[in-house]
Amino acid sequence: MDEPQIRLSRLLFADGNPVTSPMIGSGIDGFIIRTGPRTVMKIPKLRAEILSDGSLKPEKENEWLIGSLEAEKAVYQRLAGVQGLANCLRVSSNGIELDYYQNGSLEDYMRVNDPPVWEQRLHWIMQLVDFVAACHEKRVLWFDIALRNLLLADDWTIRAIDFANSTALPLETDLATTDWDGYTQKLEVLHVTNVMYSISHWEKFQVNCVYTHEWPPADSFPSTQHLDLGPIITKAWNHHYQTIAELRRAISSQ
Numbered sequence: 001m002d003e004p005q006i007r008l009s010r011l012l013f014a015d016g017n018p019v020t021s022p023m024i025g026s027g028i029d030g031f032i033i034r035t036g037p038r039t040v041m042k043i044p045k046l047r048a049e050i051l052s053d054g055s056l057k058p059e060k061e062n063e064w065l066i067g068s069l070e071a072e073k074a075v076y077q078r079l080a081g082v083q084g085l086a087n088c089l090r091v092s093s094n095g096i097e098l099d100y101y102q103n104g105s106l107e108d109y110m111r112v113n114d115p116p117v118w119e120q121r122l123h124w125i126m127q128l129v130d131f132v133a134a135c136h137e138k139r140v141l142w143f144d145i146a147l148r149n150l151l152l153a154d155d156w157t158i159r160a161i162d163f164a165n166s167t168a169l170p171l172e173t174d175l176a177t178t179d180w181d182g183y184t185q186k187l188e189v190l191h192v193t194n195v196m197y198s199i200s201h202w203e204k205f206q207v208n209c210v211y212t213h214e215w216p217p218a219d220s221f222p223s224t225q226h227l228d229l230g231p232i233i234t235k236a237w238n239h240h241y242q243t244i245a246e247l248r249r250a251i252s253s254q
Contacts, residue, residue, distance in 0.1 A: 012046040012058060013094045014066050019043065029068045029164045035097060043095035044068045068164075069095060075163040078138050084131030086151060086159040101159060107147035107204060115202035118228060120156075125196050125229070127158050129251060132192055133244045136185055139169040143183065145191035146206060147198055176243075182211035186239075189247055190215060193236040200227045215239075229254065 011019035011031065024040065025032035035041045044065045048056035073096060076088045087099040103109065106124065115121065128150065135142050143165040150158045167180055175185045190209060198205045207216050221237045224230030232250050241247045 009047045009049050009059070010056065011043075012048050012056070012062070013043060014046065015094055016058070018048070018056065027162070027164065029072075030095070034100070036100075038100050039089060039097055040100045041095045041097045042069065042072075071167065072096065072163045074168045075140055075166045078140055078168040079135065082131065082134045082138065084127055084134070084158060084160055086161045098161070099159075101151040101153055103152035103154070103156075105148050106150040106152060106158060106199070109152060110147065110198070110202060110204065121199050121202075122228075124150075124158055125199055126248075126251065128160075128195055129192060129244060129248045131158075131160055132188055133248055136175055136188070136244055139171050139173045139175065140166060141169065141175075141178075141180055141183060141185065142166050142188060143210075145188060145195060147195060147204055150195070179212075182213075184212055185244070186242055187212060187215075189236055189241050189244060192244060192247065193233055196229060196236075197222070197224065197227070197233050200224075200229055200233070 011023070013019055019033060021033040021035055021041075023031050023033050030042050030044050032040050032042055045068075046058070046062045046065055048058045048062075051057055073091045076085075076091060076096060079085050080088065086101070089097040089099065091097075128145075132142060132145065140163075142160070142163065144162050149160060149162040151161055153159050169175075169178065169180070178184065187209065190207070194206050201222075205222065209215055216237075218238050221234075224233045227233065229251065232247070232254065235241065235250070236247055241250065
């Protein structure tokens, strides 16, 4: 009985050239490759079959995958200059080139380190809230607000990445009335609050909620009695704040 033939493949850039740089990460929509000592690039998941003569045959799925990063590119361009955004060096047909943050994500840091002093954790929380507020001012809904998407820069400030599921809405959009396929700015309050709790409690907490009707019931959230921002976190989970701006004002007045 003949053994099944093994198909070999390799990664391609959108321009058709093979990817020779090492891959250091993978997501649903793309790969992260190292392009230099201090740089990385997010590229779409394009593959080519290696034929017996050594030539490359691009896979059929590549055609629609090439456009998979276009929305994310638009978000980086819309948010250019916003404090807290990962430094985007350039956007090209091949992908999105960013600074490489060697300290990794806040999620990774929390997993292996004891909590820093409260002042540092509060500083991270305020950076996140300020960044998401700036996104909303630019009419961007982030969607993937999570510890894994907050990288730590050399000065230990956070840098936001991964806007694959984000959307850059028209600048005249009224976010108060916008429902983007069931996702609203109020859901961003929920996910920011989950990260606030995680940083405060120093343990990852998140909920699977991508539609307004999936908002968890109040009694399903953990206790916040022992946390400095506990009352604010509980109010946010209980729909007290409609916008990130309201949440930011509550924290600032604490």
